[in-house]
Amino acid sequence: MKRRLTRRELIKYGMLGLGSITLGSGAYRLLSQGASSARADEDLPRTPIKFTPFTQALPVPPPKQGVTTPFTDGRHCVLPSVSGLTAPKFYTVQLRPVTQELIPGFPQTVVWGYDGMYPGPTFRVNHNEPAIVRFTNNITGVNTIVHNHGGHTSSESDGSDSVFPSQVTGPGQSKDFCYGNIAPINPATHNQETSDFASTQWYHDHMMDITGRGVYMGLAGFYLLKDELEAGLIANHTLPADAYDIPLVFQDRVFDANAQLVYNPGANEFGGWLGDVFLMNGKAQPFFHVEPRKYRFRLLNGSNARWYELTLSNGQSMLQIGKDSWLLPFGVNRSSIRFGLAERADVIIDFSKFPVSPNSVVYLNNILQQNDGRGPGGTSRPGTSLLKFIVDLPLNTNVPDATITANAAGDQTVTLRPNIAISPTEIVRTRNFEFDDKDGWSINERRFDPNRNDATPQSNTAERWVLENDGGDWQHPIHIHLEAHQVQKINGRTPPVYQSFKSDTTQLGPDGTAEVFIKFRTFAPGRWVFHCHNLEHEDNAMMAAFQVIP
Template sequence: MSPTLEKFVDQLPIMNVLQPNHRTKDGPYYEVRMEEFRQKLHRDLPPTRLWGYNRQFPGPTFEVNQNKPIRVRWMNHLPNRHILPIDGSVHNVANEPEVRTVVHLHGSETRPDSDGYPEAWFTNGFKETGPSFSREVYEYPNHQRATALWYHDHAMGITRLNVYAGLAGMYIIRSEQEKALQLPAGKYEIPLLIQDRSFNQDGSLAYPRQPDDAADNLPNPSIVPAFLGDTIVVNGKVWPYLEVEPRKYRFRILNGSNTRDYQLSLDSGQSFYQIGSDGGLLKRTVKLEQIGVEPAERVDVIVDFSKLKGKTVVMRNNLGANADPNDPTGEIMQFRVTKPLSRKDTSKIPRHLSRIPSLKQNNITAIRQLKLVGSTDEYDRPLLLLDNKKWHDPVTEKPELGATEIWSLVNVTNFTHPIHIHLIQFQVLDRQPFDLERYNKDGKIVYSGSVTAPALSERGWKDTIAAPSAQVTRVIAKFAPYTGDYVWHCHILEHEDYDMMRPFTVINPDE
């Protein structure tokens, strides 16, 4: 249990925008060091030992232009011992270096050798110890739509620990088309990276060594099936406040938590105007009183404070009807409409935002039914799998380059999984409920309700989607522009690490 910390006493930090080290004929070149450092996360907490990109938590924000490639040299300067408990029984981790990293730019259409393949990790002293297929310099083409991506660690078997230690940051692609919409910009556009953490009394990160109900035979440390911190952190501050002017603001919201999903609302009763999702702008603005955000999902929203001069507004997290009323995670941060209007607000909330051509018109070359299943391991721990296969089983999904496929995600577990597919942005087709009790008896999928279209907020480009329990969630994707080895997985990091991640290979049939 974290120490009791007063809310809304620290100002929201804004991550600095990273500048390139130099520019070359191939575009801007950046160098980013992963290092251990200490950072004060709350007024009343001692500085917390963290890992961060360029000694920051969260890491600095990349701002790049569409169709302008960049190169980034990711350098591991971390210590040889981890600051969090490592379960050596997962993915042969006990036989690997304790501290390993590899960076994944989440949502990026990137060649496989720059995608952050989980086994392409490297250590401090890269040249001597890194696997032969790992590399430090990554190339990001940025040829996709303007959007907010994020970068985070993706090392096999310890992603949950590396991200929890602080290895995450935002990456924003800009375009001229988006600028023409006159959305709130500059200091009125703010990233909000929301995470949950738990702390010890000395300010250090608290993360469980074993599940609460650990059996005597469990490894110690042992991976836990989920992690919910008891403290909310936004942009590296615990329950911060932000002073705003009485005008419109654009917030690029990212759920960077390991397991926790958020149901966001404003206690003023006003609406969010959602203009974008994982893959950029929606077709039309969607007015919402509450927005659900699963781990790794991004939502792009406008909030209008123009009629709230002198007021305070709390962004809340709806924990549900049966939640403990004293649970502090029901609040995220506070907005104080106390700054004077610096100039007239000429920004807009457009009704029409962008064109999103449907992939349904494409020739569909494969329809895959992929089950999200639960089992147990030799220690009777939960073992969640994709299509009942483990990471090291042979690759079974081999879409052809340029092919359009439908993936039906059949969730036969009893909770939602946020599913992320690397390389591509996909579209959500629909969901349909089935009788889970019947499935558990005889293994048959019997539908129990009609097909429902995706929510208006899900009708853009997505790279991570909520696949609810006892439902079939169908997505459609064109597998391009690169061939090679990629992965798809649940983005609950405790699930991804063990063993809810699978490789897939995009193949060129002509080769």
């Protein structure tokens, strides 16, 4: 690596004269100088604990329950002014440290959890039913703020302290976040663009400079939405029933000999922290019992710096029905699916051809090799098995199996959610953003300044943004808040069909470029951010702010 650490970075992570950091007891515990902690760019950090994989069941985060009784203390946050909204539901979430068994046989790992669990509870919300969520921070010595990733929200509730610092939630404090659960509003008709309504969002800590630490400690969960169109697809059995809809976040972690999380981003000059233990929904290499039917999995790369390419061990394809927050117009068969950081893939896996038997087994494998934060290298098969599916549950004949299949090659008949493409004639301006590592992570050779607007698009217009990676062999997944963007070209070429519709995070490969169209439909004025979602890059100034102006 050639990037030089700033003194601010050294001080922030305690690297002046100190060793690596073990995260336990709700706060940092410093290992002695010279404690073992391999640099990620020289050799992967190693967990000394040995365990037998596939001996613990996959946890499925419970649904978060809301109430209709309003909060009574007079606080308020911005909800959209749009017809059709029902009365909001109110939710309370407690952030607190807790011990949890991540590695089989080691129940004492300290994590930070929403409602004291990692991952946090899953929100399952409905279109036009706003959610007002009160987050209370009970983590000693740690400021937090929550970002609903992929959400169409006001600046106030977007969860970016760099542009809305009053929403920072300090220890012992609580703050309310308002999620309208609407689609963006068409300024001409004043109706919601339901083609842009989301399905698979996630929420996570987004505190400036320390997002990587918060997410690594466990502050992440799913936020799933359903509108009339998707409810109809479930009701007519095109998509699996809710009982067969499983959120699945994959992450990598390093543990010390006491099964405590180790996080030492300065060891590789904040290039990106990799782990060597793979967690699925917070459990190391678990198993999952399934029926012989189609299941829907909301796959999320929730790692700090690791990319994945997933395959099934029997060579069977997966049917991708969604990219990031949004359903695709139709299903696309994928033999493997590569994920950059924070990306999601909504997929169908069909177990219906398996006999019901404890011996009917298929593994979800990661075939992508990665040795440092620069990004992935090549693939290697069969790869590392992350999750074991066991097809040994009897088929529940009271619930029909889903009927969704892939379209024939070249057939773009809409079977899921229609897509309305942004037309080139709508574009009013082109902006160029260069992501590089000149004297630290930067965009257009400027490190992040929360007081500076790097773009000022006009409300209800569309722009072309050209995202360019000038960081050599570094790879950067770029996340733009507020709105979906539509990828037009990747490295000058038309993107694959599954990347051709809506995204909130787009991969930039080495020296790569992406041309995207994006609209700025806001229901309240404000500022938002965009950034690399390698969390160590984000924490170290590879971020920019934009203000949507009237």
